[in-house]
Amino acid sequence: MPRLGVGFIGSGFNARFHMQGWTGVRDADILGVWSPDDKGAKSAAAYCRALHVGDCTPYRSIAQMVADPAIDALWLCGPNQARLENVEEIVDTIKRGKGSLKGIACEKPLARNVAEAKRVKQLVDSVGLTTGYLENQLFAPHVEAGKKLIWARGAATTGRPYLARAAEEHSGPHSPWFWMGQMQGGGVLNDMMCHSALVVRHLLTRPGEPLSSVKPVKVTGHIASLKWTRPAYAKKLKAMMGPQVDYLKAPSEDFASLTIEFETAEGHTVIGEASTSWSFVGAGLRLSAELLGPEYSMKWNSLDSGLQLFFSREVTGRAGEDLVEKQNAEQGVMPVVPQEHLAYGYTDEDRHFVNVFLGREKPLLTFDDGLEVVKMLMTAYQSAESGKTLAFPPRGLDTFTPKVAQGTWKP
Numbered sequence: 001m002p003r004l005g006v007g008f009i010g011s012g013f014n015a016r017f018h019m020q021g022w023t024g025v026r027d028a029d030i031l032g033v034w035s036p037d038d039k040g041a042k043s044a045a046a047y048c049r050a051l052h053v054g055d056c057t058p059y060r061s062i063a064q065m066v067a068d069p070a071i072d073a074l075w076l077c078g079p080n081q082a083r084l085e086n087v088e089e090i091v092d093t094i095k096r097g098k099g100s101l102k103g104i105a106c107e108k109p110l111a112r113n114v115a116e117a118k119r120v121k122q123l124v125d126s127v128g129l130t131t132g133y134l135e136n137q138l139f140a141p142h143v144e145a146g147k148k149l150i151w152a153r154g155a156a157t158t159g160r161p162y163l164a165r166a167a168e169e170h171s172g173p174h175s176p177w178f179w180m181g182q183m184q185g186g187g188v189l190n191d192m193m194c195h196s197a198l199v200v201r202h203l204l205t206r207p208g209e210p211l212s213s214v215k216p217v218k219v220t221g222h223i224a225s226l227k228w229t230r231p232a233y234a235k236k237l238k239a240m241m242g243p244q245v246d247y248l249k250a251p252s253e254d255f256a257s258l259t260i261e262f263e264t265a266e267g268h269t270v271i272g273e274a275s276t277s278w279s280f281v282g283a284g285l286r287l288s289a290e291l292l293g294p295e296y297s298m299k300w301n302s303l304d305s306g307l308q309l310f311f312s313r314e315v316t317g318r319a320g321e322d323l324v325e326k327q328n329a330e331q332g333v334m335p336v337v338p339q340e341h342l343a344y345g346y347t348d349e350d351r352h353f354v355n356v357f358l359g360r361e362k363p364l365l366t367f368d369d370g371l372e373v374v375k376m377l378m379t380a381y382q383s384a385e386s387g388k389t390l391a392f393p394p395r396g397l398d399t400f401t402p403k404v405a406q407g408t409w410k411p
């Protein structure tokens with residue numbers, strides 16, 4: 001059996017989710033990790049070894065990782081603002097003849113705006129790399145099973161689905177850079193709408209057909225700051241994230257909604273509705289999706305996990321995330337999401353892209369899809385800023401940067 005040696009760029013929250021997910025991946029080992037934070041890289045490498053997902057060691061640089069013949073593919077899990085420079089270093093190393101790769105997989109978003117995303121794609125294309133765009137929710141077992149059954153039973157006998165809904169909501173991200181529009185590229189729309197915008201399109205796409213068979217034609221976006229610019233919460237955020245996160249001076253949106261009108265290959269209009277929030281307070285991260293057609297519907301809510309615990313007010317302890325990602329409480333009735341890496345799709349996603357880079361499967365998502373998602377997000381910002389529904393793609397998309405990303409947004 002051929003095996004794939006994999007290196008990780010970034011050793012934070014997301015990289016560790018992939019590492020957990022790797023326990024369900026065959027024929028590939030995580031052998032390397034690089035991040036500018038030495039301690040983080042060392043501890044992520046130790047985490048991989050403890051999980052038995054590879055004899056992982058930290059590397060001194062991206063170039064050193066690319067140059068190692070044991071590393072066949074990279075998973076890009078650094079922060080958004082480092083995406084382009086990370087890709088530049090990878091491609092430069094390959095161009096100098098110092099190393100080669102079979103493929104590269106990149107976390108969402110592919111980049112912070114269309115110009116950057118095009119540059120990322122152009123760079124990897126210039127060295128002929130196979131690409132994978134990492135959108136875990138498409139691989140979430142509930143989404144996969146629901147889509148398959150809805151299309152096989154409901155759509156096959158009564159007609160295609162016409163409405164898909166998706167939402168991702170939590171109480172706010174874990175690292176300061178997410179909150180800083182000029183670093184991250186936007187607020188919650190840029191951070192989380194990439195998932196929901198693609199989930200609705202994926203659900204509306206007939207299995208086996210490309211996403212391009214459901215073409216976006218009109219986009220309406222809306223953004224707002226509902227919670228974190230309230231003075232008391234802006235102060236709290238600064239205390240939690242540091243003085244550089246000042247929502248009274250440079251806020252990002254903490255709520256976004258998006259309506260996409262699609263045209264199908266047969267000329268039907270179908271609708272995708274997506275919403276995302278950093279101002280949602282519930283048990284923890286809530287992912288949801290719906291797909292509706294003439295005689296059927298599906299719904300998924302990740303907090304309806306099938307396991308609930310109850311802790312009386314006598315039960316006290318440290319705040320944690322041991323029940324669910326972005327957990328907000330440790331008392332009362334609490335849902336638990338066991339094996340979150342599996343439930344959110346990381347395991348199946350990573351297994352798929354390992355198979356892609358080993359030449360066994362065609363990629364479900366490539367950097368072309370990542371670029372298309374960035375175009376959708378930038379159109380949503382453009383629509384939100386103008387207060388208008390826009391035909392997709394709108395004029396000026398290639399050079400557009402959201403006001404939130406420029407640090408000039410006034411909610």
Ligand SMILES: NC(=O)c1ccc[n+]([C@@H]2O[C@H](COP(=O)([O-])OP(=O)(O)OC[C@H]3O[C@@H](n4cnc5c(N)ncnc54)[C@H](O)[C@@H]3O)[C@@H](O)[C@H]2O)c1
Pocket residue numbers: 009010011012013014015034035036037040077078079080082086107108109134135136175191
């Ligand atoms: N699929 C998902 O649901 C999901 C969830 C979280 C994050 N993400 C994405 O994953 C990426 C990483 O997010 P995270 O949650 O791990 O963030 P994080 O803040 O937890 O970790 C960021 C990591 O990147 C490293 N880093 C810092 N500067 C870097 C540089 N110049 N080059 C490379 N690495 C650098 C840090 O040392 C750290 O290890 C982001 O693009 C984010 O949008 C995706």
